[in-house]
Amino acid sequence: MTAGERLLIAGGLVVDPVSGQAERKDLLIDQGQIAGIGTPGSLAADSATQHDASDRLIIPGLVNAHTHGHANLMKGVAEAWTLEASLTNGPWLASTRDPATIYLSTLLGAVDMLSKGCTACFDLVYEFPRPTKEGFAAAARAYADAGMRAVLAPMVADQSLFQSIPGLADALPPELAQSVGKFELASSERTIAAIETIIAARADLPETVTLAIAPTIPHHCSERFLRDCMEIADRHGLPIHMHIAESRLQAVVARQLYGRSAIRHLADIGLLRPRFTAAHSVWIDAADLDLLAEHGCSIAHIPASNFRLGSGTAHVRPMLERGINVALATDGANSSDSLSMLQAMRLASFGARTFAGSRDQWLRAPEIIRLATQGGAKLLGLDLCGRIAPGTHADLAMLDLGHVDFIPDTDPVNQLVTCADSASVTDVMVGGQFKVLNRKLVSVDTSGLRRGVKDAVTRLSATTREARALAARLEPHVVSFAEAMTRQPLAIERTIRPELA
Structure with a gap:
């Protein structure tokens, strides 16, 4: 029609x-x-x-509240990655990409989601070492061509994994410690300027694509950088979307750096607001939830990725009891692979049943459907979506x-x-x-998609070979450091720890 x-x-x-x-x-x-x-x-x-x-x-139409279009060419790349292993490999996963490759990767994800009943998504667009107007425009064009609605956010930071975690760089062998500079991000000034350039061109975006901003992880962002992002969001009326307490390590690091949780830190600097999304939120406690509820924030619940990376199980019932808007998501194809919101619905249902207590606390089917439709539409700011x-x-x-x-x-x-x-x-x-x-x-011709993806992956394999090899050498050291650091006690548990089994 x-x-x-x-x-x-x-x-x-x-x-x-x-x-x-x-x-x-x-x-x-x-x-x-x-x-x-x-x-x-x-x-x-x-x-x-x-x-x-x-x-x-x-x-x-199902609404995917958190994904990463740049990762669609890396489907199935990770077999036993933790989050920290994934972050170690992040630079080569998103580097050496021209706009044509970004378009192809994003289009592949849009085709994947549409074919599985998803009509809108929130995409945290990542380019290493900084975002570009051309790359961002290519991602927006891919969603428009496929026929999906999308909120796109440049995913940014000013500190690398090795700069952000106390003691990590010092724990590396000397020859590797000298090499991690290759994974450093662009300066905060260049990244902020790149974001402003993208925003200046927002009038050129397709009608079905809107803007947001995504400072990636609190401790990967200096306080000055976070305040700059907040100022941009305030000036341009943009939502803010961040990964919060996704892994146990992140909860431990926040307390080392700030003397309090990441949520409390963000509240203290004024970042929490009604258009703020806390993605994952696995390792947060009742006080954190109270803050998110008080400020009218949303949470993106991402069970497939949390299980896939061994991050733990987010406890959704206490979120809903506080009136927090919770939306369902898949994450990127490098950490949940299939981009299936139907699968996410099932995993959200099952994951809620791993917590001790009455079955009255389980998530029922109608609630799960609301997370995947109304909750996502509210998080994306799509007032006329998510319901019939x-x-x-x-x-x-x-x-x-x-x-x-x-x-x-x-x-x-x-x-x-x-x-x-x-x-x-x-x-x-x-x-x-x-x-x-x-x-x-029927919205886009996919006859050459498989060949195009194969050719793009072949090119990326060649251009990222050195960075990929470096990440492979760094990965066991990062994982070992993270495992040792996460033995520090926390007041909550979101995994079944061996000493408790």
Whole structure:
């Protein structure tokens, strides 16, 4: 269908994230929005094209609250990486990339997400050693071409892993300690100037792409750098998105550097606010949650990555009890690989059950669906997404009720969380236009995508060979240092420690 064409999606089983119920409905779509909802056959839609959805479960388009488009060319690269191992390899994962390669990597992720029912994402765009206007524009163009909505944030810092963790550089063998300078980031002044250049060109961004800023990890950013980022966000009205207490090491380092938690430190310098997102938030306590709730912040819950990197299990129930907006996310393909929001939903459900206590504290299917739709839409600032109601954007995903995942159709809402995978996704719509139709991506030509990705990976393998070899030499030393440092006691636990088993 073309933009502006009226469409009647007839007889689908429509999931309401608010009530957690699924009912047979007709959806009338006009000018990219849902113009009417009614029982089957009740809507006056004589001039509308009809799309039979009688064998479809219809949900709001899933919203991925935290990913990294630069990592899509590195799918499957990590077998046994911890977070600190991943950060050690970060410079070569995102270096020596021209805009064409950035476009291709981002497009690959958009195709991946769309095919699995995701219609919008928050992408923390990373270029080493600093962001560029050309690279950022390429990422934005990829999402627009694929037909996804996206919030893009330059992911920035002014201190490398080896500068940010007390004692790490000194613990390296002398020959390696001398080499880590190759992984240093651009100066804070050059990085801030690069961000300003990107913001100055925001009028050139596609209509479906908006801006944010992402100082990556608190201790990777000097206080001056954080204040500069905060000033930019205030001046330009940008959301701020940071990785917070993702690993146990990060919680320990914060207390060494600041004498308090990272959340308390950010609150003290004025960084917390309603458009602030704390991604991961695995190793935070009740006092941290109180601060996030007090300042109206959101949390991006990322179970696949937390499990994949062995970071621990974030405790979501106390977040929700405080009224914090929690959204679901996949992370980048280097740390969760599949970019599947359906998988993230299942892992969020299961992960909530690892904490001791009553089953009343578990996350139920309707709550999980809200995290993956409404929660993400709120985090991204997409007020007209994440739900199916008159006047909202017609961003929808349809799943095949004839697929084995829904046979028998005992409870489709529960089965959406516990059974469904990407094979059951048949159609995906953004702004009233099909991007996936009958399981085929129709928004962009992907016929040369596989060859292009293969050629790009071959080029990157050659241009990053030296940096990759250095990271491989550094990695065991970094991991060993992190393991020793994380033995320091904390008041909370988010992993099953051997002495407790």
